[in-house]
Amino acid sequence: MVTIYDLAKKLGLSPPTISKALNDQPDISESTKEKVRKLAEELGYTPNSSARGLITKKNWLIGMIYEEEHLGLDVEHPLFAGIMNSFKARIERAGYELLIISRVLGNKKLSYLEHCRYRQVDGILILNSTIDNPEVLHVIHSEFPIVSANIVYPHVCTVTSDNKEPSMQAVRYLYSLGQRRIAFIAGPSEYSSSPAVERLEGYILGLHEIGLEYDPELVVYGHHWNVESGYNAMKDLQQRKIHYTAIYCAADVLALGVMKYCQENDIHIPDELSLIGFDDSQWASYSHPPLTTFRQNRQVIGELAAETLLKKINGEDVDERICVPVDFIERQTCKKIDEFYLTRLGKGSTM
Amino acid sequence: MVTIYDLAKKLGLSPPTISKALNDQPDISESTKEKVRKLAEELGYTPNSSARGLITKKNWLIGMIYEEEHLGLDVEHPLFAGIMNSFKARIERAGYELLIISRVLGNKKLSYLEHCRYRQVDGILILNSTIDNPEVLHVIHSEFPIVSANIVYPHVCTVTSDNKEPSMQAVRYLYSLGQRRIAFIAGPSEYSSSPAVERLEGYILGLHEIGLEYDPELVVYGHHWNVESGYNAMKDLQQRKIHYTAIYCAADVLALGVMKYCQENDIHIPDELSLIGFDDSQWASYSHPPLTTFRQNRQVIGELAAETLLKKINGEDVDERICVPVDFIERQTCKKIDEFYLTRLGKGSTM
């Protein structure tokens, strides 16, 4: 390993001069800088982040806290890779690298917080955690600059998709198609997941806005954010023997479960049932029929999270909550209500 | 920040004693260790990785080189998150953390290799790169312990799915259904992607094994690993006016493009055309009809990559190529050949 001392010796200069030349300090002559850079290149010198970080207290490292196994998420969370990629690209441009924080170190278990201190990260991104994770709560009350993506924590700067307005829009849209009995398949209620909560709020708000009554019988919770939960929720809904002609789902995967149920039970979408999802997953345009849904803008979420964190690191003020608009993607799972089919779904009567 | 000196002062001991106590060295009395640990806990002492790494030359860091924008992959590569998760979990158990290597540092551009040296990583995982990326080639010829996942580099230990045998199996399976004219939609040929190459080899080998003639007219290359490429490949195939009754696709996304084309052009799968994919993407069981495909075992790939890298770091011998078996998932896109439809597809004659 080539060090600054090797360069110093070869050039007959002192280590501090080498250091300053390499860092392009103003008090070093251009000719010296030239010589130093040339030799450094020749010998393949690379600085050592540990030595540098030890003395400067700056490590150019962002810690990412990312919980993969919870909420019953499928291994691949639809937002994870996209947000991570754009976040990474943005912090990279500012000179930071991304370290995935774990909870084990050697044979010792460390908390996230201890780990962040151990690595002396300059800032922390919390991605897809749960709101009541005590490990994460410790981090949140720490001295580090922090930004959360997707999940809202009190007093923590958070970047998420707008969840309320699109939910209201979903209701409005269905209403405009003549739908009056609009069911909602919500996200899991056991876990405190802010998107789940906010989408439900938006649904209720949307009904109020339009003047439709909110009927709790029309709301069913998916146990997890996955297809099976959507399937089971739909089954549950059917067993309630109530009347409805449309379903808004808090996630595409839930909607996919509904579609599966409908296929098996010969319920025709959109003729008999209108359906809206949330996420615009990769497959949403290829489902049968293509799913009407809301596209979350992963790239913007990641970028804004990065920019906000960078600001915090630099001591600038930032907003506590940043909402990223969502795009409504109209495909083919919704239809103007059709009197012909009106009576088929559910044996209830209230209309 | 609490340091070892603070602990030493408070306890009237020397820093080395504190260090040794904290590291549970045998030459320190149990009572001293007890005292030290207690105070460390009280004061919230956390070691400093830079100081430790600087002197021990061991940083408990694995660098991950991961290229997201190439090959025309969709943002979310179907394997990426799964492999990364299980790789991370496995190295964590051994005490390592995952650092995503970038190419920018501050305002300087560093090569991957320089970056790895800068951070003094203990080993490197190469995920989803291209075979001819010069940046990566530098890394490969370096002093670091390296493992590659998904992409084969000469003389680098690589963990991938078995690509050949399943491709042969696809041909065999289709043959057993009476299919004799089996087309192949290959992965992009412009990029040197070993999975693309190996799956093509497997297809040809499969034909030979069975005694079917290899007809280059039946092979078309997708420009990218995405749906659109599959769609265009299918269009291309149709325009060739040759006869075929089945298609094996080198990826699910390509197969999805084929399905889209068939829907638009009123070609019925599987009655008129049998179809097989590769990957078992999230949506594969929900496509219409559900796609017959091969499931890549992300978890096993990630774990084996981690274990192999750990072995290399510890100086143990490892195999250069590790193939992870793939599961054949039989769904509903293949069917015994139906004489009734035999003449519809393609206007060619050779059967």
Added chain:
DNA sequence: CTGAAAGCGCTTACAG
């Protein structure tokens, strides 16, 4: 413009 001195927080022989 250049360099001697000190120090970041830790660990490793080695001496006692």
Added chain:
DNA sequence: CTGAAAGCGCTTACAG
């Protein structure tokens, strides 16, 4: 069982 000395590779005042 404990500690004094040296050093990992760098940077930061400060002196010249």
